[in-house]
Amino acid sequence: MEMLRDLPFRTWSNLLFFAAWAPEQFFANYESVRMTNLVTKLNVSLLSLPVVYTLASSGCLAADAPAAVSSAPPPFPIGSKLSRTVQKVTGITFLSDVIAGQAAKQVLKKKLGGKVKVKVKTFGLTDLVAGKIKSVSVSSDGGAYKNVPLGEVEMASATPIWYQYKHKDGQKPGLKTPILLNVKGNLSTQDIVVALGSERIAKSMRGLKLDLPGLGDQQLQVVRPKVEIGDNELMVDALLVTLGGAEDTGVPIKISGRPVLEGEKIFLRGMKVESPDIVEPEKFSAFAEELLNPIVDFSRMDRKDHAFRLKELAVKKDIVQGGGQLLIAPKPSASVAQQSTPAVK
Numbered sequence: 001m002e003m004l005r006d007l008p009f010r011t012w013s014n015l016l017f018f019a020a021w022a023p024e025q026f027f028a029n030y031e032s033v034r035m036t037n038l039v040t041k042l043n044v045s046l047l048s049l050p051v052v053y054t055l056a057s058s059g060c061l062a063a064d065a066p067a068a069v070s071s072a073p074p075p076f077p078i079g080s081k082l083s084r085t086v087q088k089v090t091g092i093t094f095l096s097d098v099i100a101g102q103a104a105k106q107v108l109k110k111k112l113g114g115k116v117k118v119k120v121k122t123f124g125l126t127d128l129v130a131g132k133i134k135s136v137s138v139s140s141d142g143g144a145y146k147n148v149p150l151g152e153v154e155m156a157s158a159t160p161i162w163y164q165y166k167h168k169d170g171q172k173p174g175l176k177t178p179i180l181l182n183v184k185g186n187l188s189t190q191d192i193v194v195a196l197g198s199e200r201i202a203k204s205m206r207g208l209k210l211d212l213p214g215l216g217d218q219q220l221q222v223v224r225p226k227v228e229i230g231d232n233e234l235m236v237d238a239l240l241v242t243l244g245g246a247e248d249t250g251v252p253i254k255i256s257g258r259p260v261l262e263g264e265k266i267f268l269r270g271m272k273v274e275s276p277d278i279v280e281p282e283k284f285s286a287f288a289e290e291l292l293n294p295i296v297d298f299s300r301m302d303r304k305d306h307a308f309r310l311k312e313l314a315v316k317k318d319i320v321q322g323g324g325q326l327l328i329a330p331k332p333s334a335s336v337a338q339q340s341t342p343a344v345k
Contacts, residue, residue, distance in 0.1 A: 074160040075177055078123045078132055087124040096125040100133070112150065114142030131163040131176075149194050153185035158325070175330040184312075184323035192227045192320065223247060232315050234259050234268065251277045255288065259320075261313040265294035305331045 078084070087093045100120035109116045121134040137156040144150060162176040187195075224247075225238040233256060241250030253275045257268035271289040278284050298308055310324040 074123075074132070074134075074162075076132065076160070076162045079126050083126060084124045087126070093122060093124050096122045096128050100128060104136070104138070108138065108140070108143075112140055112143035112145055114140055114144070114150075116140050116143065131165050133157075133161045133163075136161065149187075149191040151185055151187040151191045153183070155184075156182045158182055175328065178327060178329040181326040181328065182323070183308075183326055184321075186319050186321045189227060189229050189318045192229070221245075223250060229315060229318050229320060231317055232258055234315060234320075251275060253278075255292070257289075259295075259313060259315050261310060262294075264298045264309055266296040266310070266313065267293045268295050305329050 079087075084093070087096075097120050100122060101118045104118040104120060105116055108118065117139045119137045121136075122128045123132060123134050127133075135157045137154070139152075139154045140150060141152045143153075158180040159178070161179050163174070164171060164176050165173050167173065221241055221243045222236075223239040223241055225236050228235040228237075235254070235256040237254050238252075239247060239250040240253050241247060253273060255268070255271060255273055257271040260267050260269050268289070271285050271292070273281050273285045273288050275281065275284075296310075298310060301308065306326065306328045308324060308326045310322055312321070312323040314321040
């Protein structure tokens with residue numbers, strides 16, 4: 001990076017024009033432009049996490065992500081107004097946007113597959129080199145992460161981004177300030193069926209606790225779930241077994257209901273239950289509604305460095321749509337984590 005800073009202006013201009021009009025040949029040579037390393041780490045860490053976390057936590061995404069970026073000054077220092085004006089007038093800022101967007105597209109396309117579009121807005125080349133970006137918007141269709149389909153996804157940063165891409169002053173690479181991402185997209189029935197069949201999602205499905213007289217707390221598990229999506233209706237055909245028990249001891253069950261977003265939780269209202277092993281399914285339906293709801297509680301998935309909230313939810317024929325916001329915060333340093341952890345005597 002120090003070598004790049006020492007390059008004369010004409011050399012920078014040649015590199016920028018080459019990257020803008022021949023991105024594939026430009027980024028094929030990693031050693032020629034080390035700035036690719038900055039954009040690679042930035043986009044893999046910031047963009048992969050929201051996609052996977054949103055899918056795993058909500059199971060639904062939607063389209064048309066808002067790209068409203070605040071015009072307020074960023075919460076971190078950037079280049080002087082004169083420097084940014086010169087870079088904008090000479091076209092360097094525009095070419096910086098193209099370079100960063102093309103680099104991010106190459107990284108995400110290799111990471112996720114499918115169709116990927118990326119748009120990056122920078123403050124200028126010097127701030128881009130320093131890891132400071134004005135905004136990022138990404139759209140993906142047909143991609144997958146670790147064999148989990150992502151459907152159609154669009155994300156847009158609602159706040160500027162400052163990412164430290166190398167060790168400096170004893171600090172590890174990572175975010176320097178919190179960022180807020182608007183996330184929207186949609187999942188088809190086939191996407192959900194494939195996702196539920198993956199081991200990663202299956203492990204994230206928590207067991208259901210049930211207090212049985214004389215037996216105490218028992219934990220139930222939903223096995224081999226099959227999902228159908230209707231107009232404002234969700235239908236699940238599965239096997240209900242005691243956690244860790246054999247499948248032949250389970251009870252086949254069909255559950256249908258109306259998904260409703262209430263606060264930070266998703267409930268299945270108007271639940272109906274069908275099973276050949278249940279004598280009075282009407283009475284069991286009321287019991288099951290209390291047992292299974294809420295089917296998703298986003299507050300339980302909060303962590304110190306990220307939190308997601310679903311703001312919109314719509315269930316249409318063969319498609320689940322939704323949208324929300326993902327907050328990503330810098331990971332606490334080791335010294336801070338040590339201070340927050342009480343000493344064990």
